[in-house]
Structures are given as structure tokens and as C-alpha cells.
Amino acid sequence: MAEAYDPGNIFAKILRGEIPSQRVYEDDAVVAFMDVMPQGVGHTLVMPRAPSRNILDADPATFGPLFAVVQKIAVAVKKAFNADGVTLMQFNEPASGQTVFHLHVHVIPRFEGVPLKPHSGQMEKPEVLAENAAKIRAALGS
Template sequence: MTEATYDTDNIFAKILRGEIPSHRVYEDEAIVAFMDVMPQGPGHTLVVPKAPSRNLLDADPATFGPLFTVVQKVARAVKQGFGADGVTVMQFNEPASGQTVYHLHVHVIPRFDGIPLKPHAGGMEKPEVLAESADKIRAALRS
């Protein structure tokens, strides 16, 4: 099996370069967090390092400290902002795991007792809903 390489034209790389709009909730020198346009639940947020890597398997280990520091911040904010009962954090590596965008990213999804996640390919969310969700998360990050 040949090792796959990083594609600089993947959708997250384009979002990071500002070529595709996104509803950003957090950004620092190393990490960006934005709303997933095909959310599995209200508040589904993606946390993405700016450094290029296909996934966890080829990432520079120095990426993980800043990445997971922000994952924790965002997880706390989505739980607070949505009044969630819990938070699911997921990260996929290669097609067999379910990875569909080949730039390292972590899914952060507020969870509610008794409410299952929607399929990820469930369709695009309305921009106004994403904007409202982003506002809730940004407000929680400020508090």
C-alpha cells in the first residue's frame, strides 16, 4: 500500500486560506475552529490546525498540544453555549475510519440525552443557523 500525500487543495486548506467562507468561532496562530456545514447535531464544530497534515498519522507531534488545547476550549464552549448534557469528540484517519476530508481535524459535537447524532451526509445546514450557532459558541468562549 502506498502512503497518501497531503492535498493542498482540500476543502479545509481552502477554508484556512479564506478561499471558501466559514463560520469561525475561534482562531489563533496555530488553530482555527469553525462550524461544520453538514452538522450531526446543533453546534457541531470542527477544530483544525493550520499546519498541513493529512491526519493524525502524518502530523508533526508538535501540532497536538495546541490542537487539543483548543479542542478542550471549544468542547467546554459548545457544552455551555448549547446547554448540552455532554460532548462527543471524534477524529478519523483514512477512508476505512470514515475520514472524508484529508486535513487533520477534530469534530466537537454537543450531545443531549436521548438524542442520536444525525448522519454526517445529512445535508447542508442553512447559513443563518450556522451563524446563530457560531454566535452561541463565541459568546461561551468569551465568558
């Protein structure tokens, strides 16, 4: 049997404003913010406000608004960082690599010949995250 959603997870706390984040976009259904342990410049996370562990237990009505914003963020990060492409990643349960159990999609600008950094647990400097968030917000506004 699948595990229940834990409202104490770090992303739920970010949604409630209990933990700060560098948000780049939000609406009634979805929030996008900078990954504090980015695997590449501009690594952004997009997640629904609706509580779900992952894609396996999410209400199907969540996906339309979520992936509309994933596309919007993908276009913005590609533009903001003059990237060659964009990688999307989404993990479900520990065996897949999921470590935070709130449905989310990774949006990472990609550059020819530049591999992703490992998910090392090393946090990016807050000023770098703020600068990258500002670039994405600017790209969203244009």
C-alpha cells in the same frame, strides 16, 4: 505508502479564506469553525493550520495546541447549548470514515436521548450556522 497532503482540499481552502466559514475561534496554530453538515446542533470542527492529512502524518508538535483548543471548544459548546455532554471524533484515512484529508477533530454537543444525525451531505442553513457560531463565540468570551 501513505498519500501526500493535498493543499487543494476543502479545509486548506477554508484556512486560506478561499471558501467562507463560520469561524468560532482562531489563533496562530488552530482554527475552529461550524460544520456545514452538522450531525447535531453546535457541531464544530477544530483543525491545525499546519498541513497534515491526519493524525498518522502530523508533526507531534501540532497536538498540544490542537487539543488545547479542542478542550476550549468542548467547554464552550457544552455551555453554549446547555448540553449534557460532548462527543469528540477524529477519523484517519477512508477506511475509518475520513472524507476530508486535513487533520481535524469533530466537537459535538450531546443531549440525553438525542442520537447524532447521519452525515447526510445535507447542508445547514447559513443563518443557523451563524447563530450557532455566535453562541459559541459568546461562551468562549465568558
